[in-house]
Amino acid sequence: MPLLLPLLLLAQAYDPEIEAVMNRSARRRQEAAAEAQSQAHSQAQATRATPARADGRIPVPEKFAAPFQACLDEANQSPEKGVAFAEKWRIDGGSFYARNCMGYAYARGERWTPAVVAFEQGADEAERGGEPVQGARLWAQAGNAALAGGNPAKARDDFDAALARGLPDGLEKGEVHLDRARALVALDDRSSARQSLDVALEQAPQDPLAWLLSATLARRTGEMVLAQAHIARAVQLSADDASVALEEGNIAVLTDHDDIARAAWSRAVKLAPASPAGKAAADNLSRLPAAPAATPAQSR
Numbered sequence: 001m002p003l004l005l006p007l008l009l010l011a012q013a014y015d016p017e018i019e020a021v022m023n024r025s026a027r028r029r030q031e032a033a034a035e036a037q038s039q040a041h042s043q044a045q046a047t048r049a050t051p052a053r054a055d056g057r058i059p060v061p062e063k064f065a066a067p068f069q070a071c072l073d074e075a076n077q078s079p080e081k082g083v084a085f086a087e088k089w090r091i092d093g094g095s096f097y098a099r100n101c102m103g104y105a106y107a108r109g110e111r112w113t114p115a116v117v118a119f120e121q122g123a124d125e126a127e128r129g130g131e132p133v134q135g136a137r138l139w140a141q142a143g144n145a146a147l148a149g150g151n152p153a154k155a156r157d158d159f160d161a162a163l164a165r166g167l168p169d170g171l172e173k174g175e176v177h178l179d180r181a182r183a184l185v186a187l188d189d190r191s192s193a194r195q196s197l198d199v200a201l202e203q204a205p206q207d208p209l210a211w212l213l214s215a216t217l218a219r220r221t222g223e224m225v226l227a228q229a230h231i232a233r234a235v236q237l238s239a240d241d242a243s244v245a246l247e248e249g250n251i252a253v254l255t256d257h258d259d260i261a262r263a264a265w266s267r268a269v270k271l272a273p274a275s276p277a278g279k280a281a282a283d284n285l286s287r288l289p290a291a292p293a294a295t296p297a298q299s300r
Helices: 016-020 024-048 062-077 079-091 095-108 112-128 132-148 152-164 171-186 190-203 208-220 224-237 242-254 258-271 276-287
Strands: none
Touching: 062 079, 062 095, 079 095, 095 112, 095 132, 112 132, 112 152, 132 152, 132 171, 152 171, 171 190, 171 208, 190 208, 208 224, 208 242, 224 242, 242 258, 242 276, 258 276
C-alpha cells in the first residue's frame, strides 16, 4: 500500500510566447485557457501524490494495512467521512498513517490548506518515530497539496524539506525535484527550476513529464536547441499524449518548422479534442497559415 504515488502525465498549457508568430488578438482567451489548465494540473498532481493505488513501492506495515485501506475507502466515498475516520484512527494509535489518510481525504475534497497541515504533521510524526524517509514522502505530499492550493512558496519549502531528509536515488527523488521545479517556475525562479529539472532528468529519465516540462522551460528561456532535443525525448516516451504533442508544435513553430507544428497540433486534437491541450492545439492550428499548395511538379 503506497504512501506516495508516482507522477502521471498531465499537460502544461501553452503560453503567450507562441503569440509572437501567431495571431495576437487571442491573448486574453489563450492566457485564460493556460491558467485553467495549470490549475487542473496542480490539483491532479496533489491528488496523485496521495495513496490511492497499490503499486507496492512504499509498504504499510501489516498492523496498519487494514485500517489504512478502510480509511482510504471512506475518503474515496466521502472526503468528510475519510477525515472523521482518520481522526478517530489517529486517536486510536494510527500513527502518521492516519495523518496521511487525513491529508488524502482533505485533498479529495480539494481542501488544500488542511491537507498541507495533515501531511506536514504526519511528516513530523514519522521523523519523531525514527522514519525520516517516510517523513520525506509526506513532506513531498504536503508540497503537492500546497502547489494545488496556489501557494508555490510553501510548496517549494515542503519539497526542500523532503529532499533534505535523504530520499534514495531514483524515480521517487526525481519526481520530487520535478514538482519542486514546477513550484519554482510558478515563483519565476527559472534558474533554480532548471537545476531541479536537470536532477529530475537524471533520476527519472523514463518519466515523459520531466522531458516535457524541461522542453517547455527551455522554450520559455529561449534555449531552442535544448527544447527541441527534450521534446523529442518526450515524444519518444509518450507519443500518444496530447500535451506532449501540443508542446512539440509550440517548439516547432518557433523554430520555423510549420509543417511539424501542423502535424503535432493535429495529433493533439485527434488524441484529446476536448482536453485543454487539444483545444489549445486546435486554436493554434486555426492561426497557422495554410500549407502552400503543391505545384504541378511537386504533385507528380
